[in-house]
Amino acid sequence: MTKLSVNINKIATLRNARGGDIPNVVEAALNIEKFGAEGITVHPRPDERHIRYSDCHDLKPVLTTEFNIEGKPIQKFIDLVLEVKPAQVTLVPDAEDAITSNAGWDTIKHREYLQDVIAEFKSNGVRTSIFVDPVKEMIEGAAKTGTDRIELYTESFAVDYAEGRPDSAKAYAQCAQLAHELGLGVNAGHDLSLKNLRYFKENVPHLAEVSIGHALISEALYLGLEKTIEHYLKLLK
Ligand SMILES: CC(=O)[C@@H](O)[C@H](O)COP(=O)(O)O
Numbered sequence: 547m548t549k550l551s552v553n554i555n556k557i558a559t560l561r562n563a564r565g566g567d568i569p570n571v572v573e574a575a576l577n578i579e580k581f582g583a584e585g586i587t588v589h590p591r592p593d594e595r596h597i598r599y600s601d602c603h604d605l606k607p608v609l610t611t612e613f614n615i616e617g618k619p620i621q622k623f624i625d626l627v628l629e630v631k632p633a634q635v636t637l638v639p640d641a642e643d644a645i646t647s648n649a650g651w652d653t654i655k656h657r658e659y660l661q662d663v664i665a666e667f668k669s670n671g672v673r674t675s676i677f678v679d680p681v682k683e684m685i686e687g688a689a690k691t692g693t694d695r696i697e698l699y700t701e702s703f704a705v706d707y708a709e710g711r712p713d714s715a716k717a718y719a720q721c722a723q724l725a726h727e728l729g730l731g732v733n734a735g736h737d738l739s740l741k742n743l744r745y746f747k748e749n750v751p752h753l754a755e756v757s758i759g760h761a762l763i764s765e766a767l768y769l770g771l772e773k774t775i776e777h778y779l780k781l782l783k
């Protein structure tokens with residue numbers, strides 16, 4: 547079964563817009579869990595444009611589903627994850643000024659660096675996942691880092707699907723199968739939506755978890771958060 551982890555970055559974007567605490571990020575996360583989500587994902591970026599480091603400390607003690615913290619493993623981020631100890635950390639190679647995540651790790655070039663960081667998280671009981679493009683050599687490189695899982699970076703699938711070219715899902719399916727054979731768990735995320743998720747789920751095997759935020763929160767503006775999450779859960783069954 548593929549778990550739905552809702553990324554609540556954009557709840558924090560709205561909260562920060564007025565400098566206050568509405569919508570409250572913790573309240574939103576607890577409602578999202580009540581509506582059936584099987585995880586909460588946050589991505590505290592170095593500039594804290596949306597999720598703040600303090601949000602991670604506030605969320606951890608009250609969440610009852612899996613907490614996944616995503617980010618580039620700069621020292622401040624590593625320290626945060628070791629303090630909070632979420633169920634999972636997802637390492638993303640983002641530039642500090644990136645408008646959003648826009649690439650997976652070069653797991654060959656950065657193997658030793660990733661090995662060290664992953665070993666530190668695993669020795670502290672945090673499951674690790676690394677953000678990768680659907681390229682077989684990167685999957686093979688990921689297996690050599692010691693990571694528990696990979697997260698397939700799905701933006702290129704989402705773009706292709708929207709342009710009537712769903713065939714790019716084949717590369718994801720091949721990479722998911724290879725990862726599974728190499729003993730890696732398979733997560734996926736970025737730009738997944740109600741429009742493209744069914745096709746992705748039906749054509750890509752071994753999906754343990756999808757993390758979805760931007761589209762889900764946007765769709766909830768029209769459908770409501772509970773109904774939107776209900777739709778996603780049905781697509782993943
Ligand atoms: C790694 C990933 O795909 C998500 O964390 C995505 O980057 C969301 O980040 P933003 O909400 O800042 O766009």
Ligand SMILES: NCC(=O)COP(=O)(O)O
Binds near residue numbers: 616697736738757761
């Ligand atoms: N890891 C992907 C994620 O958490 C959410 O990405 P998006 O749905 O906001 O593009």
